[in-house]
Amino acid sequence: MTEKFDQKDFGDDAALIKGMLAGDSTAFEIAVALYHPKMVMIAKAIIGEAFAEEIAQDAWISAIGSLADFGGRSSLYTWLVQITANAAKTRLRREKRQVSLDENWQQLDTDDRFNHKDHWREQVSQWDIDTPEAIIANHQLKEIIQQTFAQLPPQQQAVLTMYDLEGESMQEICNILNISASNARVLLHRARSAIQQKIHQYQENS
Amino acid sequence: MLKCRDIEAMASDYLDKDLSFQQRMAFKLHLFLCHNCRNHVRQLKTTILSIRQLPATHAVIVDDKMKALAKHLQENASKQ
Incomplete structure (x- = not known):
């Protein structure tokens, strides 16, 4: 039960x-x-x-x-x-196991959102649903955020949870996970960016 | 001069106020000139604030697996 x-x-x-x-x-x-x-x-x-x-x-x-x-x-x-x-x-x-680095480590190098001049390939529009309150009140968007969160690689999930949900300091997060500050910041950005892209897809297609 | 790709990579640091003064000025200059990046940074900000609202609306679930673990821990504690 x-x-x-x-x-x-x-x-x-x-x-x-x-x-x-x-x-x-x-x-x-x-x-x-x-x-x-x-x-x-x-x-x-x-x-x-x-x-x-x-x-x-x-x-x-x-x-x-x-x-x-x-x-x-x-x-x-x-x-x-x-x-x-x-x-x-x-x-x-x-x-004596090596934990594999975040599997999306190379993501930025192959990011196809940018052209050869490093400009956006497509126009970035404003979202129709563009306040946090409206996003969370939208059942499907809330579901999308939760699903994307659950599918994040473990290190990204942990950094995002501790920083954005629990309000831990970056220093504390680095101590707990035994990672450098620059690594933690990259993981945090990847996690947020993954969720942003899913919200964006939903808003573009609906 | 920062490119859109740089802005994307630095956007979290900008919103968390983790850029140097010089980086921040360069970032702002790019935003002033580029509406795509303005929209992108605004989207990221909205995303972060949405994520931060999640715990308040998130129910905690106690399933059978959790109940079994709780029982195991309780029995273990009573033996100590």
């Missing part, structure tokens, strides 16, 4: 931690629903698909083991992400 909650129904970190320490099953479900997908996403961005789920589950067990000592110096989310990122980096060293 699948249940849907709204994030605001869940109360704050302190209530959630108190619930988990008391062994309340709903608190565990809420915490997992809120944070597990993000932890898997961070693990994927660091070590790739194969070990991500296992690393996130191990990170939960280690986090819950020291939950009573978690002083609330950071948010629960930040703390869980750090535990996950550290576990993923340790595993990466152990596996």
